[in-house]
Amino acid sequence: MAHADKAETCRAKGSGPGSYDHITTGLSVRHIVGHPAFKGFSQLMLPREHDSGNLDTPIRNVHKLMTYHGHVDPEVVVGALNDMIDEVNDGKTIFYDFYTEQQK
Numbered sequence: 366m367a368h369a370d371k372a373e374t375c376r377a378k379g380s381g382p383g384s385y386d387h388i389t390t391g392l393s394v395r396h397i398v399g400h401p402a403f404k405g406f407s408q409l410m411l412p413r414e415h416d417s418g419n420l421d422t423p424i425r426n427v428h429k430l431m432t433y434h435g436h437v438d439p440e441v442v443v444g445a446l447n448d449m450i451d452e453v454n455d456g457k458t459i460f461y462d463f464y465t466e467q468q469k
Contacts, residue, residue: 387447390425390439397446399422402453406460409458 385402398407428437
């Protein structure tokens with residue numbers, strides 16, 4: 366069953382200056398990579414770098430992209446991502462760039 370992307374977002378928590386929406390398991394990996402809360406480092410959050418063929422994978426099937434992990438629960442993944450979004454909405458830094466240009 367197809368999910369409408371716009372129907373799958375929900376308002377995030379947080380009392381800070383940000384107002385980024387949460388994601389759900391009905392959205393695709395593309396929504397993680399393109400989420401404004403993760404701007405500048407989203408490509409580092411996924412196990413397969415620069416693999417645009419996986420961007421349309423629904424988050425509910427993200428386990429298929431994480432072949433080295435035995436159990437990936439999409440609800441746990443989304444919960445962790447939404448916690449990060451809440452942190453950004455509260456004005457907190459969630460990523461510290463310590464990678465060299467060669468590692469990026």
